[in-house]
Amino acid sequence: xxxxxxxxxxxAAGIFVLLGYFYPEQLESLRLILVDWAIIIAGIAIxxxxxxxxxxxxxxxxxxxxxxxxxxxxVISLFATFAAGVILGPENLYMRLxxxxxIVPVEASLMAILAVTLIYASIRLLRRRVDxxxxxxxxxxxxxxxxxxxxxxxxxxxxxxxxDFLGMFSRGGARGLLIGxxxxxxxxxxxxxFGVDRPYGGN
Amino acid sequence: xLAQGLLILxxxxxxxxxxxxxxxxxxxxxxxxxERLNRSVGLAVEDGTRLHISLGRGNLFTARGGSALAGxxxxxxxxxxxxxxxxxxxxxxxxxxxxxxxxxxxxxxxxAAGAEEQYRFSTGRLTGLTPFSYAAGxxxxxxxxxxxxxxxxxxxxxxxxxxxxxxxxxxxxLIAASDNLSAQSIFYASSQEPLIGEELFAAxxxxxxxxxxxxxxxxxxxxxxxxxxxxxxxxxxxxxxTLGALI
Numbered sequence: 052x053x054x055x056x057x058x059x060x061x062x063a064a065g066i067f068v069l070l071g072y073f074y075p076e077q078l079e080s081l082r083l084i085l086v087d088w089a090i091i092i093a094g095i096a097i098x099x100x101x102x103x104x105x106x107x108x109x110x111x112x113x114x115x116x117x118x119x120x121x122x123x124x125x126v127i128s129l130f131a132t133f134a135a136g137v138i139l140g141p142e143n144l145y146m147r148l149x150x151x152x153x154i155v156p157v158e159a160s161l162m163a164i165l166a167v168t169l170i171y172a173s174i175r176l177l178r179r180r181v182d183x184x185x186x187x188x189x190x191x192x193x194x195x196x197x198x199x200x201x202x203x204x205x206x207x208x209x210x211x212x213x214x215d216f217l218g219m220f221s222r223g224g225a226r227g228l229l230i231g232x233x234x235x236x237x238x239x240x241x242x243x244x245f246g247v248d249r250p251y252g253g254n
Numbered sequence: 255x256l257a258q259g260l261l262i263l264x265x266x267x268x269x270x271x272x273x274x275x276x277x278x279x280x281x282x283x284x285x286x287x288x289e290r291l292n293r294s295v296g297l298a299v300e301d302g303t304r305l306h307i308s309l310g311r312g313n314l315f316t317a318r319g320g321s322a323l324a325g326x327x328x329x330x331x332x333x334x335x336x337x338x339x340x341x342x343x344x345x346x347x348x349x350x351x352x353x354x355x356x357x358x359x360x361x362x363x364x365x366a367a368g369a370e371e372q373y374r375f376s377t378g379r380l381t382g383l384t385p386f387s388y389a390a391g392x393x394x395x396x397x398x399x400x401x402x403x404x405x406x407x408x409x410x411x412x413x414x415x416x417x418x419x420x421x422x423x424x425x426x427x428l429i430a431a432s433d434n435l436s437a438q439s440i441f442y443a444s445s446q447e448p449l450i451g452e453e454l455f456a457a458x459x460x461x462x463x464x465x466x467x468x469x470x471x472x473x474x475x476x477x478x479x480x481x482x483x484x485x486x487x488x489x490x491x492x493x494x495x496t497l498g499a500l501i
Contacts, residue, residue: 073257073258086315089315090315092351093314093315093350093351096350096351096353096354097350097383098350099350099354100351100353100354100383101350101380103353103357103375103376103378103379103380104379104380104381104391106376107376107379110376116398117394117398118394118398121394157386158384158386158387161386161389161390161413161416162386164416165412165413165415165416168415168416168418168419169412169415169440171419172418172419172440172443172444173443175422175443176442176443179446180446188439188442188443225435227451228435228438228450228451228452229435230478230481231451231452231474231478232320232321232433232452232454232455234452234474234477234478234481235320235321235324235433235452235454235455235470235474236317236320236321236433236455237260237261237264237320237477238264238268238455238473238474239320239323239324239327239455239470240320240323241264241265241268241470242268242323242327242466242467242470243323245268245269245466247272247464247466248323248326248327248330248458248466249362250326250327250330250355250358250359251355251358
């Protein structure tokens with residue numbers, strides 16, 4: 052019974068939010084109230100998610116799984132930073148230092164690894180799949196890189212014209228993909244609105 | 255007006271095709287990645303390995319939420335099929351709401367298979383709230399938890415390369431699709447059978463999630479043809495207008 056009720060509630064909320072876009076004069080205020088409630092729930096969901104993250108990592112540590120020590124370190128850092136943030140406030144010098152000296156460099160180093168990973172993946176592409184499309188994919192990627200990279204002699208003659216010409220094809224392709232994705236999103240939304248897909252535990 | 259018309263048309267077609275598909279199941283073209291996925295699910299259950307399903311970090315309050323919902327629909331079916339496995343599938347996501355929904359979906363799948371007692375909430379995980387922290391949190395799952403197949407379906411960016419690389423290092427199968435163009439190009443280079451564009455939204459239909467998913471594909475095809483027709487008519491009208499101005 053509860054599952055039917057939650058499904059009906061979710062579907063009704065979805066329909067009102069959707070209608071609110073089409074009939075703003077009549078339903079705008081109701082739509083905003085529903086969206087505000089959803090944002091509050093999403094805020095609480097972040098706390099639940101962080102609790103879940105801590106429980107999973109502590110579970111790894113307590114069952115002596117591989118990387119369990121890192122999990123413990125993560126949980127200690129998480130709660131220490133959270134406590135410091137609550138006591139000192141997010142604008143405090145030490146809190147900003149934690150972001151600037153720890154989080155930003157760590158993410159930047161992952162970005163550096165990403166660059167190497169992407170080059171490696173490109174090299175392995177031809178080992179994985181040798182066909183016309185893969186070769187074309189790599190050749191176009193190399194041409195684009197060549198045209199946009201800085202050179203010691205300055206801009207390559209005709210680079211803008213070449214970029215515009217090639218960009219015509221890539222923009223067309225990208226728009227085609229995005230139209231397909233938009234249609235897929237539309238139908239996925241309709242399935243949720245009709246109650247066919249119920250990711251909120253109603254199935 | 256056009257948006258309302260499109261929505262109503264899509265809804266009517268969807269209901270019509272869902273009714274039709276209940277009477278006569280559809281037959282779709284073969285997509286190698288989904289065939290590999292169906293094989294991998296069976297093999298994972300048999301050899302006691304695990305599926306890792308990454309739903310990305312699609313925020314449900316944005317248009318990116320569509321791919322996350324498509325991933326959840328597939329997850330529901332996979333959870334049902336793998337509920338008897340010694341090692342249950344692990345789901346990672348980079349958005350808190352999505353992580354909670356993944357737990358709910360897993361539980362629904364186990365319940366439908368009559369194995370709700372097997373469900374553990376720790377199998378639906380939030381691994382990070384920023385793109386790279388999400389990837390950094392998901393990579394140990396790929397390396398350390400006997401994963402034989404990684405299914406990455408959702409909204410991801412360039413960080414998806416790190417997940418694909420981790421999967422490759424473990425010699426695990428990789429089935430990956432995203433609504434993000436950067437991630438699509440990365441998956442094209444990293445996976446054996448890439449899924450491009452709207453093929454992401456076909457996941458439910460190809461894992462047997464029901465007639466509504468098959469009907470969705472039919473409606474997508476019809477709408478796509480209508481858009482193609484609209485583009486062609488637009489081109490012809492533009493040419494006629496230009497020629498008219500010249501004459």
